[in-house]
Amino acid sequence: MAREITYRDALREALREEMYRDERVFLMGEDIGAYGGSYAVTRGFVQEFGPDRVRDTPIAELGIVGLGIGAAIGGLRPVVELMTINFSLLAIDQIVNHLAKIYYMFNGQFTAPVVVRTVEGFGQLAATHSQFFENYFAYVPGLRVVAPAVPKDAKGLLKAAIRGNDPVIFIEHSLIYRNRGVVPDGEDFVLPLEGAEVRREGQDVTLVSWLRGYYLALGAAEELARAGIECEVIDLRVLRPLDIETIVRSVQKTNRLVIIEEGWKSFGVGAEIAAAVQERALDDLDAPILRVASVEVPMPYARNLERLVVPNKDRVIEAVREVLYRRLPVPAAD
Amino acid sequence: MTSTVDGQLPGVALPKSELLEMYRLMVLIRRFEEVAAEQYALGKIAGFLHLYIGEEAVAVGAIRAMDPADHLVTHYRDHGYALALGLDPRRCMAELFGKATGLVGGRGGSMHFADASKHYWGGYAIVAGLLPIAAGLGLASKYLNQRRVAVAIFGDGATNNGAFHEALNFAALWKLPVLFLCENNQYGMGTAVQYASAVREMYRKACAYDIPAEQVDGQDVIAVYEATKRALEHCRSGNGPYFLEALTFRYRGHSMADPETYRSKDEVEEWRRHRDPVIRLREQLVTHNVATLEELAALDQAVEEAVAEAVRFADESPEPDPATLTQFVYADPITIG
Ligand SMILES: Cc1ncc(C[n+]2csc(CCOP(=O)(O)OP(=O)(O)O)c2C)c(N)n1
Ligand SMILES: [Mg+2]
Numbered sequence: 126m127a128r129e130i131t132y133r134d135a136l137r138e139a140l141r142e143e144m145y146r147d148e149r150v151f152l153m154g155e156d157i158g159a160y161g162g163s164y165a166v167t168r169g170f171v172q173e174f175g176p177d178r179v180r181d182t183p184i185a186e187l188g189i190v191g192l193g194i195g196a197a198i199g200g201l202r203p204v205v206e207l208m209t210i211n212f213s214l215l216a217i218d219q220i221v222n223h224l225a226k227i228y229y230m231f232n233g234q235f236t237a238p239v240v241v242r243t244v245e246g247f248g249q250l251a252a253t254h255s256q257f258f259e260n261y262f263a264y265v266p267g268l269r270v271v272a273p274a275v276p277k278d279a280k281g282l283l284k285a286a287i288r289g290n291d292p293v294i295f296i297e298h299s300l301i302y303r304n305r306g307v308v309p310d311g312e313d314f315v316l317p318l319e320g321a322e323v324r325r326e327g328q329d330v331t332l333v334s335w336l337r338g339y340y341l342a343l344g345a346a347e348e349l350a351r352a353g354i355e356c357e358v359i360d361l362r363v364l365r366p367l368d369i370e371t372i373v374r375s376v377q378k379t380n381r382l383v384i385i386e387e388g389w390k391s392f393g394v395g396a397e398i399a400a401a402v403q404e405r406a407l408d409d410l411d412a413p414i415l416r417v418a419s420v421e422v423p424m425p426y427a428r429n430l431e432r433l434v435v436p437n438k439d440r441v442i443e444a445v446r447e448v449l450y451r452r453l454p455v456p457a458a459d
Numbered sequence: 460m461t462s463t464v465d466g467q468l469p470g471v472a473l474p475k476s477e478l479l480e481m482y483r484l485m486v487l488i489r490r491f492e493e494v495a496a497e498q499y500a501l502g503k504i505a506g507f508l509h510l511y512i513g514e515e516a517v518a519v520g521a522i523r524a525m526d527p528a529d530h531l532v533t534h535y536r537d538h539g540y541a542l543a544l545g546l547d548p549r550r551c552m553a554e555l556f557g558k559a560t561g562l563v564g565g566r567g568g569s570m571h572f573a574d575a576s577k578h579y580w581g582g583y584a585i586v587a588g589l590l591p592i593a594a595g596l597g598l599a600s601k602y603l604n605q606r607r608v609a610v611a612i613f614g615d616g617a618t619n620n621g622a623f624h625e626a627l628n629f630a631a632l633w634k635l636p637v638l639f640l641c642e643n644n645q646y647g648m649g650t651a652v653q654y655a656s657a658v659r660e661m662y663r664k665a666c667a668y669d670i671p672a673e674q675v676d677g678q679d680v681i682a683v684y685e686a687t688k689r690a691l692e693h694c695r696s697g698n699g700p701y702f703l704e705a706l707t708f709r710y711r712g713h714s715m716a717d718p719e720t721y722r723s724k725d726e727v728e729e730w731r732r733h734r735d736p737v738i739r740l741r742e743q744l745v746t747h748n749v750a751t752l753e754e755l756a757a758l759d760q761a762v763e764e765a766v767a768e769a770v771r772f773a774d775e776s777p778e779p780d781p782a783t784l785t786q787f788v789y790a791d792p793i794t795i796g
Contacts, residue, residue, distance in 0.1 A: 151602065177602065183632065188591045188625030195595020195609070198580050199530065201602060203595075218622075222585045223592065232563040233787035234575040266788050290790035319795050366793050 126310040133302040135276035136166050139283035140204065142312045144174055147202060150287055151178040153189060154206025154242075163208050164244060164302055186215035193239040194224055202287060207243040210258050210296060216241075217261065224292045225267035239293075240286045245387075246299030246337070249431055252423035257388030259335075262294040263364040263397070269318055270365040272296045274339035276306035278362050281316030289318055298336040321368040323375065327355030330445050331375040333398060334385035335361040338436065341417075342385050345441035356445065364394060369401045373409075376402055380411040381448040385441055390418035412448040417441050468747050471681055475749055481523060481680050482744065483758045485515040485737050488539045490766045491548055492711075495538070495555055498770060499715050504555045507584075508569050511539035513710035516736035517642050518543040520683025521612065521705075524691060530578050530596040530609040532589045535570035536709075537582030540612060544577050552769035558776035565779040566787075578607075586647075587617035590626035590639070597635030597700070608636045608694040616647025618661050627700070631668040634699035638690050639665070641704045642677065648713045649721035665702035677705030678736045681743075708734065 130138070143150045152167060152174075158181040161168035171179040182189050186207055193203040207213045213220070220241065227237045247255035263270045269291050273279040279297070286293035308314070324339070325346055332342040339360045346356035357375045361368065376382050382402060384395040395416040402414060417436045425431055466475035473481075492510045499508050511518065518539035525531070533540045541551050546562065554561030555569055562572050573581035580596065583589040593611030600607040617623050618641060630637045641661045645652055652659055665672035671693065675686040683705055690701040708730040712719050744750040 180633075183625070183628060185625040185628065187622055188594070188629050191588070191591020191622065191626065192595035192598055192629055195532075195592040195597070196599045196602070197595070198592070199596045199599025199603075199609075201599045218585060218588060219591065223583065223588055227581070228790055229787045230563070230567050230571050231573040231575075231581055232566045233790075234563070234573060235580065236790045238790075269789070317794075318791070319793060366796050368795050370795060 127307045128310065129305050129307050130276055131302065132276045132279050132304045132306070133164070133166055135280035135308050136283055136297070139280045139287070140167070140170070143284055143287045144178060146312065149200065150202040150204065151180065152204050152206065153180040153182055153193060155182055155184055155189070155208050157181060157206050162206070164299060186212050187219050190216040190219035190224065190239070190241060193241070194219065194227070194237045197237040197239045198227070198235055202238060204240045204242060204287060207241060209254065210243045210245040211254050211256050213243055213258060220262065220268070220294070221265055225265045228291070229267060236290045237292055238290045240283070240295055241293065242295045242297065244297040244299050247424060247431065247435060248299065249426055249428060250424070251426040255424035257386070257419070259296055259364055260388060260392065260394045263367070263394060267292065268365060269293045269363070270296065271318065271363050272335045273362055274301065274336050274360050276304070277308045278316065280308050281314055282318060282362065284315045285318045288315065293318070296336065300337050301340065304340070319363050319366050319368065321359050321361045321363070321371040323357060323371065324360050325356065325358035327357040328379055329355045330381040330383060330448055331357045331359060331372065331379045332383050332385060332441065332445070333359045333361060333372055335364065336387070338385040338387055341436055341438050341441050344438045345445060348438065349442060349445055354445065354449065367397070367401070369398070369405065372398065372402060373405045376406050377409045380409055382410070382414045383417060383441065383444045383448060384414065385417045385436055387419055387435055389421050390416050391421060393418060415444045415448055417444050466749055468681065468743055468749060473681070473684070477523070478744060478749055479754070479758065481519050481684070482740050482755065483762060484519045484543050485680065485740065486759055487548065487762045487765065488515045488518065488542050489737055490762050491538060491542060491551065491769070494766050494770060495552070496711070496715070498555070503774070504569070506568055507535070508555070508715045509536040509713065510709070510711045511536055513730060513735070514642060514644060514677065514707045515539055516680035516683055517640070517677045517705045517707055520680040521610065521640055521687040524684050524687035525610060526607070526691070528578065528605070528607045529691070530580060530593070530600070530607055531612070532580045532593045532596065532609070533582050533612040534586065534589060534614055534617065535582050535584040536614070537570065537572045540582070541572045541574070541579065544574070544579055546574055546577065548765050548769040549772035552773040553776050556773040556776070557778065558773055559779045560772070560776040564783070587613065587620035587622035589613060590617065590622050591629065593637050594626045594630045594635055597630060597637035598633065600636050601633070606695050608638055608691050610638045610640060612640045612642065614647060615641060615643040615645070615652050615661055616655065617641070618664050619656055627665060627668045627670060630700040631670050634697070636694040637700040638687070638694055639670070639700060639702045640687070641702070642707055643704050644707045644709045646709070646713070646722070649717070651721070660704065662702055662704035670700050670702050672702035672704070674704045674706060677707030678734045678739060680736055680740055
């Protein structure tokens, strides 16, 4: 059995079910209780579970993550919320220098199974509130970085993150909370914390993305299909560990790759994917790997300018046409 | 005047055995550190080596006052805490040597001692970074209705960092059982307290969060022990956090690389000669007939042998197996890639 629910409700179900399943699971973050969560993911939770398990915190991101680490070492299963990924920069020392290191540095003696939920996105929020930092975390050994695009993954991966023994950075997207999708019933629906998924098959070009980028890829694929171009669409779902095999297998079929990411192109997740693919499948590529990414400026407020910055469906289509029809320079005949 | 009970110090309820154990542990730390410095010079130890010489009474007094179930997290100047907890000096030395038999298998070195079986959740090398973690351990204790206190040991330098203030606020706000124990050794690396902190007494910083706080003579192991006992009782009884500032001094450089251009030899000599915690306890024990010089000399001798044995053990131990390099990055399996 399965139902169609929103991405937000999928997250809510995951949290509620895990809180009922395991008393050690508790939530902590800014305005998650009385206010109901900035994106309403935890609305009603404090009434349901009480203030010990749904803890409103001061505006102290470093402290929120740090307390999560200590609580996890002390035997709890904290799910901490950073209001948006922009504020994760204030917690990055706790995440990178502490959370990611504890298991290895202390020789496997103990773990800190903290789930850090956070969200990225944009919407005329200007330069400091419209950033994409998944690459900051995906860079770090010891962290798992999850970025689900569809409700089924939002639920199954969040439950897996809470039940697992590793620290997880769980990244949501503010513009897809209302997206609907089919989610299997049952409290034991849990997904493995790894592996990309091919969500649309095609033989002409591979599109790789995650979070909202996945929907851009899907939209472009549908439009291109009407023109007779069949895109294979891969949703990464998990950025670390990165499932490069699934991408390579697809590229071996399509020989072309376009990566869609909302962050800046330089030093981003797309750069890592492109490098990893050419290491394994250079001979399979018939065109340069292209990345559709944000223009490299701090995000402007004005609607028209903001639209110029972030990737859209048309830019994905343009990139697909380019990898399909680009003429490689012909070597001059002697 | 309190009357003297045989085998006790005046006004101090501790039995002779505990007093001698405190003495032994302080001498052990002192000698362990001196020998570690020698081994560093011989190239057996590398990287950062932060010695605890001069500050022994803080670790010993505080840690002997803890319950076995209490949590401990500390900063990186951590050999003394491990030894005061009773961890094996051989495994401590082996960690400095980067050997497989070290406390953390050669993964951490000097700054990252830990032993989960003693609830010592580690030495942390990012100044002040351990403080929110300590508050989190306090949160776990309270959430699980345990009577465990989380003890955090850190330096004066940490009190100027945001993580310190976030942690104190959280601990006070949620009345968490956390003992913040600040070792004010007058310097953060080469910067004297008055050049780094608007307030010279660290304990006064706790008042902004309504956390009860006091200063204690960190060169007096008994005073540290008694203050810590009281502080722990406060935390254990559900009254929230407590802040202790131990006034102390490090005799050696910040690390082995420190040329010590920022302070005078006289300043160091002054503390060594007149405020040394080991000499102080030795004199107390002898003056009050708790122990004879011969008894103490026997303890000194045993320490000497234990430290020599630690070096021998560390030297003879194998290096970490290269096959373990990628072990313990993740606790759960990864099947892709
Ligand atoms: C966040 C951070 N900044 C700088 C350093 C470099 N550093 C290591 S120890 C230290 C001084 C710390 O002084 P204090 O907290 O008083 O401890 P002490 O070394 O005196 O025991 C500094 C600046 C660091 N490890 N972490
Ligand atoms: Mg200091």
